[in-house]
Each structure stands twice: as C-alpha cells, then as structure tokens.
Amino acid sequence: MQRKIVTTEDGSKTLFIPGMNEQYHSVNGALTESEYVYIDKGYRHNQSPKPVVLEIGFGTGLNALLTAIEAENEKRKTTYISLEKYPIEQTEIEGLNYGSLISKHAEELFAALHTCEWNLKTQISPYFDLLKLKTDLTQFSFDTIPSVDVIYFDAFGPDKQPEMWNEEIFRKLFRSCNPGANLVTYSAKGEIRRRMERSGYTSELLPGPPGKRQMLRATRP
C-alpha cells in the first residue's frame, strides 16, 4: 500500500493513501481531531480508574501518544491495546511530527511506542502499558484480550472499508465491553449509529471536531 506524508490544517502531519483516496486523520487538523474525538470525548469522559483502551487501527500512533500523555497527566494507570493489520514503515514514523509539536518528552514516548515489539505487552511509562497486536480486525478473537472500558473506533471510512463497520463487528465489540464502557468514532453516519444501537449500545451524536458537524459516542449500559 503506497502512502504519502501530508500536512494538515493545524500543522500536524498525517498519512494519505492515494490508491484509496483516504487519509489517516482529518485534513482540518490531525492532532486537533485526535485530541477532541478520542481523548476528550472518549478517554476523559470515561471515569474508569484503571481503563483498558482498545483502538481499532494503530496507524501513526497519534491516538496512543496522546493517551499516554493524558494518562500521565491524570495519573491513571492505563492499558492500551491496539489492532493493526498494516503497520507503517520506519521512514514514515520519522516523517511524522507529533512529538516535536508537543514536547521533548512526547518525542521520547512516540519513539518508545513505535519501537516496542508487536504482540508483546510493554510498559511505555509508569502509567501506560501498550499491547500492539498485528492482526486483522475482521478475524480477531476478542476472547484473547481483557474486557475494555474505552474503544477508539478509528478505521478508514465506512465507504472505503465497509467490512470494518458491519454489525457483527459492533456486536463483538459490545460483548468485549465492561458496563459503562464508551466507544467513540469520528463517523456520524445514521446507519453506523443504528448498527451500534442494534448491537446493544446506547448512542449520542456530539458536536464534531473542526470541519465535521458531528461525531458518535456509544455506551454499553
């Protein structure tokens, strides 16, 4: 899969796949979108004292980086599990500028979460354990991981990868959630919301990040 590094509105970089005409983040600001959708509406909203976060699509590692920083700020011991079928290359990692936009410490965290081994739980910092699983979501057995408190559903768009957004996947995700768990995603599509609700979640439309009117947050009652 051929990818190009591009700069988004807030100065942070992201990856673009010309063959798919799809980006890893919003052109209106990768860092801004990630901070708003996943950290603010997902991680901070969920009150679990020791949250297990499950991410669909590790990609650039931006969501993981921002969560590691927030976990340290809040002193909340966090286990972060991320599924990824197509890990990015070292040259791409080096071309991303998230660490340098944030702080020296963020640069170190970013390097650590990319250099740690796949499929091996690793302590990245006193408040952040990372388990990157090189796997295909559509084949993944959720019995192999602990129950989760927060899901970052960050797959490519439903029009680009419909197999990632089907009801069977949401039903599996629902069963892997603790009561009170939240799932957040940048998509606000009515059909996606209905699939989540049919899977057992309650859902709400929230104001979206810059350039998007709305986003979705689902909750396991």
Ligand SMILES: C[S@@+](CC[C@H](N)C(=O)[O-])C[C@H]1O[C@@H](n2cnc3c(N)ncnc32)[C@H](O)[C@@H]1O
């Ligand atoms: C929108 S990007 C994720 C962005 C990422 N969360 C970040 O912070 O950079 C979608 C990700 O899903 C991954 N992906 C695509 N198909 C997949 C599959 N079947 N199973 C797991 N991951 C997949 C892609 O390789 C890509 O990294």
